[in-house]
Amino acid sequence: MNNQAEMTTQTLFEELIEARRSNRVFDTEHQMPEHIVATALASALKSPNSSNMQMWEFVRVKSDDKRKAMVPICLGQSAASTASEFVVVVARPDYWKTRSEFNYEKLKNEYGESSDKFAKVKSYYKDLMPKVYRNDALGILGGLKRLMATVVGLFRPMVRELGKQDIMATIHGSNSLASMTFMYAMTAQGYDTCPLGGFDSVRLKKLLNLPSSTEITMVIACGKGTPSGIWGERHRVPYEEVVRTV
Numbered sequence: 001m002n003n004q005a006e007m008t009t010q011t012l013f014e015e016l017i018e019a020r021r022s023n024r025v026f027d028t029e030h031q032m033p034e035h036i037v038a039t040a041l042a043s044a045l046k047s048p049n050s051s052n053m054q055m056w057e058f059v060r061v062k063s064d065d066k067r068k069a070m071v072p073i074c075l076g077q078s079a080a081s082t083a084s085e086f087v088v089v090v091a092r093p094d095y096w097k098t099r100s101e102f103n104y105e106k107l108k109n110e111y112g113e114s115s116d117k118f119a120k121v122k123s124y125y126k127d128l129m130p131k132v133y134r135n136d137a138l139g140i141l142g143g144l145k146r147l148m149a150t151v152v153g154l155f156r157p158m159v160r161e162l163g164k165q166d167i168m169a170t171i172h173g174s175n176s177l178a179s180m181t182f183m184y185a186m187t188a189q190g191y192d193t194c195p196l197g198g199f200d201s202v203r204l205k206k207l208l209n210l211p212s213s214t215e216i217t218m219v220i221a222c223g224k225g226t227p228s229g230i231w232g233e234r235h236r237v238p239y240e241e242v243v244r245t246v
């Protein structure tokens with residue numbers, strides 16, 4: 001990239017960052033074209049994610065009856081009652097097997113089964129990922145893995161976060177990155193979003209028929225924002241207070 005192109009990319013990026021705001025009142029008269037959310041989701045799928053396991057599911061809530069049901073579940077928030085559509089970002093720890101296999105097959109085809117390159121990575125998805133992600137309902141296996149990490153960690157650097165909830169946190173981390181990409185991709189198309197953490201997860205999982213092992217990372221209300229949906233200026237704690245250089 002030459003300097004001029006770099007400047008343009010930087011300017012566009014900064015404009016996008018400035019343009020995205022959480023909008024809490026969407027235009028209920030506006031018909032959001034079908035492809036807007038689909039395009040933004042396609043971008044979101046390219047987000048970085050832990051071990052490329054992609055333990056996510058994005059549920060588009062579009063039908064009138066389900067959107068209506070979302071309003072009390074999202075505690076009556078105006079972003080919910082005016083949204084054209086919702087994207088519910090779901091953490092799917094139950095997907096570990098299919099996702100390990102997906103990566104294994106993709107790399108096998110890409111590198112060639114007998115290549116040295118594949119020899120180096122195949123145990124990652126055949127052995128390591130199942131060890132990391134397999135769990136039981138009570139989290140006993142995860143507890144044992146944490147204990148094992150503590151013992152091994154006495155002797156060498158070791159990933160410690162191997163418990164059931166640790167794994168869930170890793171999935172939520174990846175899902176949050178995808179959520180962010182999604183929201184910027186909506187902004188880039190002239191649309192608005194509001195990420196919502198204020199919702200009843202039990203009722204929402206029931207509405208969307210999600211298995212009990214899943215968790216909801218966030219709900220993203222989408223639509224054409226209105227000026228009254230921006231509640232005020234963007235206040236941020238100063239750089240010097242939140243950034244520490246060592």
Ligand SMILES: Cc1cc2nc3c(=O)[nH]c(=O)nc-3n(C[C@H](O)[C@H](O)[C@H](O)COP(=O)(O)O)c2cc1C
Nearest residue numbers: 020021022024077079194195196197198199218234
């Ligand atoms: C995880 C998460 C949960 C949030 N939950 C809500 C919510 O339930 N209701 C709401 O109005 N805004 C919610 N927000 C939006 C934040 O209030 C908003 O991002 C913050 O005030 C900064 O404003 P900005 O997004 O316009 O920069 C949430 C944001 C995040 C990241």
